[in-house]
Amino acid sequence: MNDDQLQVSILASSSQGNSLLIKTPQQQILIDAGLSGKKIKNLLASIGQDITKIDAILVTHEHSDHIRGVGVLARRYGLNIYANQKTWQAMLPKIGKVPPEQQHCFEANSVINIGGIDIESFSVSHDAVDPQFYNVHYAGKSFVDLTDTGYVSDQVKYIIQNADGILMECNHDVQMLRDGLYPWSLKQRIISDEGHLSNLDGAQALCDVIGNQTHQVFLGHLSPENNFKTLAHETVVDVLTKEDLGVNHDFFLHDTDPEQATKLTTI
Structure with a gap:
């Protein structure tokens, strides 16, 4: 993999469950984990990727088809989880305990950097408390996730x-x-x-x-x-x-x- 490559796999996408992989030479990030932890592990393995290499999960909103596996993966693999404050409040009762040091607040219409990846969040119109999706920037390339x-x-x-x-x-x-x-x-x-x-x-x-x-x-x-x-x-x-x-x-x-x-x- 070249140092400037941004790679993507849509692990699953439907109204039943959603998750996608963002990969650079330095980082591997999931956007949403709306399937069981076991299913996401198997989907990653099907494309030759190891779930233990995932660094973080970005959450778009609290609907179950986007967060079903978030809590399990956070606890089992020590993953950092990013979501805005209102989504955290709505999501935590559904996903179980996540250690405070793994909870990160990422508000809508802002930019953060994770391992050299600039991630731009933007608000959308959906019936969740504060839904946001992401434009991922790396090495002059960009990838947009917009599904709800x-x-x-x-x-x-x-x-x-x-x-x-x-x-x-x-x-x-x-x-x-x-x-x-x-x-x-x-x-x-x-x-x-x-x-x-x-x-x-x-x-x-x-x-x-x-x-x-x-x-x-x-x-x-x-x-x-x-x-x-x-x-x-x-x-x-x-x-x-x-x-x-x-x-x-x-x-x-x-x-x-x-x-x-x-x-x-x-x-």
Whole structure:
């Protein structure tokens, strides 16, 4: 691995559980740990990575599909955990004891450095106490994680513009959601400004932020009840192509999976 390489694997991404690996020669960081500790260990092993090499976990918000394994991993491997104050307050009753020296406060709309990686947090519109996602900067490269938001504001678009790599939410197909078995109250929550991006929403946001530096795009947080990989992929390809964006030419479009990690990709 070269000294200036930023690598990423989406370990799992869906409404059932989310975690991704950020790797540089000096540091290995997880963003979220929304699966069991054992599952995350196995997903890392499937791409040749050792869970004992992880240094920290960044938490986006307190929903269970993002924090399920946080407490176990923190205690078992002595990991530093980063989240904003309100998320810590909402999360601690759900994850059990985390030693105080491993609890780190990282507020929204700020930047911290972990082992040479600059991590920029930004607020999003989601029905959690204080949700934030991350733009990771290393050696002139950047990778954006954005998987739970009802819409992408102009401020967020400015922050994530022209990132080298992007994980973008494509949670649902609107028609599938409307025709599906969810109760109306849940359907309203999902399509609201504090819910989740549809395939079309995610595609349109990508049109606004993909730039000349963007080379890797991942589609994430798909709902198993209200979406299909092929449908999300085809919708995004159709929208981006109509905007004359060079899908799989200027940049590559990757699917993610609830059970299988993506290969370790250099950003």
